[in-house]
Amino acid sequence: MDLDPTLVEKVTKLVLSKLEEPTSNEPSTEEQEVKIWNHQTASPEATTISSSAKEENVDGNVAFSPFPTEGRTVKRVKEPAESSDHGHPHKKHNVKQEEAPSDELKELMSKTPARIGVGRVGPRPKTNTWLKFRYDHAAAVDAVSGEVTGSILDSLKLFTVQTKVTDNDIYIRRPDYGRRLSDEAKKLIKETCKFQPEVQIIVSDGLSSKAVEENVEDVYLSLEQSLNSLGFDVGTPFYIEKGRVAVMDDVGELLQPRVVILLIGERPGLVSAESLSAYMCYEPRHGTIEADRMVVSNIHSGGIPPVEAGAYLGSVVEKIMKYEASGVSLVQKEQ
């Protein structure tokens, strides 16, 4: 958890500079040959390239920052310019190997952010694919261990309270601690917040601080506008650090709102590390069963746009208030 980021960067750069050095500098290594099967064509032929070709792929493509923000587009390996071609007779094979995918494959690729059609070298993924994978994985890890900066919370006038979690390690290992507010938190909430509002909005970082930083402002403002225009009495919102979904039960006990909306960071994946969820529940209390909670997930730039999600959540709250139920109970009452 506590890896020094500058150290990590230093080591990685070291490794890469090693890779970039011409093979001839390395003493007494035999040129190893690698077979490449192009799975994108019907041809069963494998092309053989020497190990120095691997550098070709790496060369100039590794960028530590900034990595493309649209994480969904699979970056294709770019061929180095013709001029850098001198002295690499195997280059022609490499060109062939980079044939454009067929229309059918392109169509499939356009339909999913999953890593399909990215090619391979022998039994392993191509360097770029692998680096992208490592990058996304690192972003996911960062999202879990990161903290929400104060400025976003200040701008939305959210005060901060803690759960029973004391540090990140405990947060991961003891989910039950994340479901309960600390004693100081309870006191502060009681003192500060409106009692028995119709709708209580709370925000928590959950498993992705990045999700809150990227999306919560637009969701919150749009939701607030929506609730106001529907004429609901909205309580005093606040931010719960290191909370879990069921922490809303504690809030329900304390403030006794009709509906709680919890905007919480989702467990990050390799497609997006900044996806936000909105959990809603009618009169959550200790002992509320999970089936009575409902969720709108996938709120981020590649899912439902945050501002649209906020507007939509208002109409979900309207429905919950109308039927005085949420989750499975709501579905049953609707029929």
Place this chain on the structure above:
Amino acid sequence: MRNSKAAEEIISVGIDIGTSTTKLVISRFSLMNMAGTSHVPRIEIIDKEVIYESPIFRTPLLSATEIDMNEVEKLVVSQYEKAGISAEEIKTGAVIITGETATKSNAQEMIHHLSDHAGEFLVATAGPDLEGIIAAKGSGAHAYSEEFNKTIANIDIGGGTANTAVYRNGELLGTCTLHIGGKLIEMRDDRIQYISPALENVCSRLGVSLEIGSLYAELDSKKITDYMASVIARMLRKELTDADKDLLLGHEPSWEGNIDTIMFSGGVSECIYKLEKNDEEARAMYGDIGMLLASSLTGSTDLSEWQWLAPNETVRATVLGAGTQTTEISGVTIQVDTDVLPLKNLPVYNIDFTNDFEHGMQKLPALIEEGVQIFDPNREGQNFALYLSDVPLIGFRDIQRLARTIVEAAQKKPVPRQPLVIVLERDLAKALGQTINTQYKEQSAVCVDQIRVEHGDYLDIGRLLQSGVVPVVVKTLAFH
């Protein structure tokens, strides 16, 4: 097959008033939420079941130039009764007036009359391009191109026109319409009763003299239908000669690339495929060159260079297309002022943000004014729909600015408080609509998304359904 899990069912009707025949089809659409439980709902049409098909009627005419509106309406009402449904139950659908019938003096009046009286949201459609498109969807050509990744031309030949639409991979590539049909020459008791004026030049060039009242000679007519088949082949190859263009209705073939497969639908294709069970008499009674034209098509060596595919529907392709393939469903997160729906026949004005919000905002007011000049030059209050495309992902504050700019610009319209109709390419309709509602309470607005439209299309928006979506019919006319 009915799906018991369907969230909602709606009734759709299609009515096709063609040159020689009129028919009607009633179907039931099942709507269902196809999104996962934790996602925002996505309502889709999951099943279309045809529940009633009318017999094929002769199109009632008062004279050579006028449709018998009363008879058409009676016919429609009688078919509703037979199917056991009332006009109020019909939630969507289209009435299309095709071929030479569209040129009748009261065609416009007829179609709008039916659209207003035969169902609460029945869309009026006309125009040779749209005919070709709708027929290609009804015949199965569109679905085939999607499934097999082929380029297919559907040629729908009715009494008056041959409407071609070319699809590849489900995408429309282009259209073309020719003045070719079974009813361009009509006979009664072996004597020629009618010759379409479109054939005048063709006859003289082929050295065929046909006169009204003269004895019908199949040999002469066969020369004409053989010629028609060869014109169709040249049209498919995009090699129409100047002489061929006498038969061209509107623009030349507008697609790129070559065609792999051809499919014939329409009344003339019925003469080839004979899919109708009780139509033996009907075919005989036509008294025209339909059968002859069919035999010219099948015998043509020019046309044999393409792979032929039998259609799912022949004479009913257009009506089926109109009844089952024209309706789309909007996204769920929309905001509509239910009092102003349904809205019919709104021209679409596209404002392209080119993914640059600031730039788009700057030109927005001037473009809305331009829209007024284009669609309402006499300032009579003709409304239009704004289509905002390539809008970048914007946040709450930018949505507020967008709403203000649009509402302020719309004040300059001839009727300032006219309902604002906004179609968004991106899933932002609810946020924008809600903002307009909150900030400008006196401004009525209809904001929908997840509908594909283009500049110059016409848009019809139906009433809000239980599932929270609206049925939408987009009439593409954007082919030049």
